[in-house]
Amino acid sequence: MIEILSSGALNSVQDRGRRGLLSSGVSRSGAMDILALDAANALLGNDRDAAAIEVAAFPFRMRFDVATTVAVTGALAEAQLADRRLPPWWATEVHAGDDLTIAPPTAGARVYVAVGGGIDVPLLLGARATELKSGYGGHEGRGLKRGDRLPLGRRPPGGLPEGGIGAPPPPGRTEADGPLRVLPAAEWAEFSEEARERFVSVGWGVTAEADRQGCRLDGPELMRERRRELLSHGIVPGTVQVPPSGQPIVQLAEANTCGGYPKIATVIEADLWRLGQAMPGDALRFAVVGRDEALAALRETAQWLDGLRKAASLYRVS
Template sequence: MIEILSTGAVNSVQDLGRTGYLDAGVGRSGTMDAPALEIANLMVGNEARAAGIEVALFPFRLRFEVDTVFALAGADCPAKLDGRQVPGWWAMNAKAGEVLTLGLPRSGARAVIAFQGGIDVPLVLGSRATDLKSVFGGFEGRGLNRGDRLALAGTSRRVLRMEGGYGADVSELRGRPVENDEAIILRVLPSAEYTAFTGEAISTFHQTDWLITNDANRMGYRLSGPELSLTRKLELFSHGIMPGTVQVPPNGQPIIQLAEANTCGGYPKIANVIEADLWKLAQAPAGARLRFEITDRDTAVAALRQERAFMADLAASVSLMRGWM
């Protein structure tokens, strides 16, 4: 069991998402930074889909009520376990009564915490993810509040032999951190209405540094920049959209659909962010700048294969480093 001591309303229980129900109007939900949660789960010996906590509002504090192992991944935020520093991408033992504190990120926007066994909340449509928009799943279908107590799955508790814990090197997967004055590069594929935009609009879309406005949440990010124009007025029926879809409403300012995206919509779609780059959006705060780089299907598939190969190598490595007692 863990107890939440301080939090924000958007911090929630998440796993890798709810799949197979888009045709019924049920979105994916799940953590915004799926690779980070998968890595954290690997480090504590969980299956990849185990539920953890996604933290987007800081400071965040929790108390462990049992001895367990946890892992911190995602945003680079100052973290302490009862006053001891906890590095990023790190797994370590926690004892009953100890308090984990996460401060405001130095870079990135969302941290994830995995716990040995995973958060024990009911499966809803095959997932433990919280759908904050539709208010179901996760812990009572809502964000976490102070005083909430969350059970951990499993009864047997093992501890790491290395008292100080151990970390994972994710530089191969994530590259170097983006500097404050840099735009975040997102690879995109042309979407259904790409050719319905003017040549000038398409050039502008790829050459502009787009600003993430304050109207940004788990449903999507509204961007600010030059107006993107169509070659002609379009009247579209609502049709399927998913995380990564970039729509352009009548005001010409793009919207990127994210984890709790609507399952259908009628705005023209200019592009789709490739799946392997969605984590970059999870770690992009309001005020960050984005740049869209056109790519092709083969590159998008290769990027996913690279991610899966990294996870397989990491799983083999951490099984050797972990060393249970």
């Protein structure tokens, strides 16, 4: 078991989310930065779908009742385990009674804390993710609070070397100031040439209207050449919609499964982690790419994770 000593309602149990249920009105939910979650589980030798804690309210503090392993990834934040400071994107052994404290990030918005064997909350609709918007899944369908005790799954065999192991920078992490890559969406051609050029040429400010459901951006108005009413249609995390105000809204992990605002673009899956780490006041830029580049970016990420999992397995000790 682990015990939550200090937390906020935005901190929750998350995994990779609920897949294949959008047509039934069930949003994906899951980690906002799936790449960081995947890396944490790979370092520990956990199953790919193991649940971890997404920390978005700081400071965060937890205590381990048993000896196990822990990995901390995601935003750059000072992490203190017992009497030592952990490097970024690091995994290490934990002793029973150790406390882990995570300070507010210096870069990024969300930290991921994975534990050997994962957080063993009940599966619901194929996942352990917390859907904060609707109040189900995870730990009692809500954010974590002081005094919560979370069960752990069976820890993978073997342990980590003394001092622990770390992950090299994931694809795109060192170029985090570059543009978010997008594919043109269904109503792309209905926006004027000027609006399309504006969309990719300016920096869009992340407003305070940002949560796990979506993020409203601030910038010049984007208007369609031909206005027409649209029926509600399917949307996914990464969909960029433009309401009548002309200010884009990017759908995130707990996005609605359908909506009627026109869609100008969709952020490619490999770049969604950037949105999960964006803070109010940050500036985002967009660049249009093709399907082949989007698929190549996914392959690059998959190859990096596969290499990390294989390398971590070599360091495991019996």
